[in-house]
Amino acid sequence: xxxxxxxxxxxxxxxxxxxxxxxxxxxxxxxxxxxxxxxxxxxxxxxxxxxxxxxxxxxxxxxxxxxxxxxxxxxxxxxxxx
Numbered sequence: 001x002x003x004x005x006x007x008x009x010x011x012x013x014x015x016x017x018x019x020x021x022x023x024x025x026x027x028x029x030x031x032x033x034x035x036x037x038x039x040x041x042x043x044x045x046x047x048x049x050x051x052x053x054x055x056x057x058x059x060x061x062x063x064x065x066x067x068x069x070x071x072x073x074x075x076x077x078x079x080x081x082x
Contacts, residue, residue, distance in 0.1 A: 009079055011056070016040045 006013040015033045017024075018041055027033050044065070045053045053067045056078060064078040 016045075 013032065015027075015030075016036045017027050017033055018036050021027055028035070044055060045067075047053070047067055052069060053065070054071070055063055055065045056075065057063045064074065066074060
């Protein structure tokens with residue numbers, strides 16, 4: 001779903017994971033998955049209870065950060081052209 005939305009909006013998508021991620025060996029082999037240096041976990045995704053989160057940043061600096069699932073409507077609304 002991420003790549004479909006990204007392609008349709010001219011966005012780049014990539015995935016950040018931590019050293020303690022579930023199925024680390026499999027994740028580490030994927031080309032668009034990047035191990036977090038600590039920046040994202042310390043500054044962006046600071047809630048540790050959630051296993052799923054994302055951030056979308058527009059060129060104008062507006063952003064949507066979201067934890068959890070059931071996010072399609074929020075993304076759709078956020079990416080609407082003003």
